[in-house]
Amino acid sequence: MDEVAAFLGYLAGTLTTISFFPQLLKVIKLKSAKDISYRMFVLFILGVLLWFIYGILTNAWPVILTNLITFIVASSILVLKIRYDREDSK
Amino acid sequence: MDEVAAFLGYLAGTLTTISFFPQLLKVIKLKSAKDISYRMFVLFILGVLLWFIYGILTNAWPVILTNLITFIVASSILVLKIRYDREDSK
Known part of the structure; x- marks a missing residue:
């Protein structure tokens, strides 16, 4: 049962993490992230960090690992957004 | 320790769930959801459903409840997207 749960957890985490990659690729490709709301994205990253601590x-472990990866991807998007928004306002 | 973990879990789930509401409101307001990718959204909803079963x-409980709410919100967005995309193609 524990192994089934862990497998489902890793599968769940893989799916919810994968669904963030197109956003990251879009931001990199367009060199813009104006569509993304700062407030909501910071809340989301904070939430993912708390899931990590909860894990x-x-x-x-499925909660720890998948939220760590989501945290890295989401933070990368936020850092790129800050950079591109600055460049645009020059 | 268990109570601290549960509290952090509910807080984490509240934050990651809240970050989806603006998307739902935007879809309702614009009566359009063309920006949302079907494939990625279906993967995400499947992932949330698996998190629910994992919970x-x-x-x-924090995993069960918050993923149930996220599942309802994300499914609502998907149903609206299917409806609006059909109306647009008429």
Whole structure:
């Protein structure tokens, strides 16, 4: 049962993480991220970070690993957004 | 420790769920959802559904409840997208 749960967790995490990659690729390709709301994205990244800590506290590896990857992808999008928004306002 | 973890889990779930509401509101307001990719959104909804099952198997209530709400919000966006895309193609 634990193995089934872990497998489902990793599969779930893979799917929800994968769904963020097109956003990252779009931002890189367009060199723009005006469509993304700062406020909502910061809330989301904060949420992912809390899921990561929740995973550590409850010893849930699928939660820890997949949220770590989502955190890296989402933070990359945010850093690119800050950079591109600055360039646009020059 | 368990209570701290549960609190963090609910807070995490609230933040990651909240970050989806602007998308729903935007789709309702614009009566259009052309920016949203079907393929990625279906993957995401499938992922959320698997997180929900993972939560049941591991008895993790924050995971169960917040993914249930995200599933409802994301499915609503998908249903609206199907409806608006049909209307546009008439």
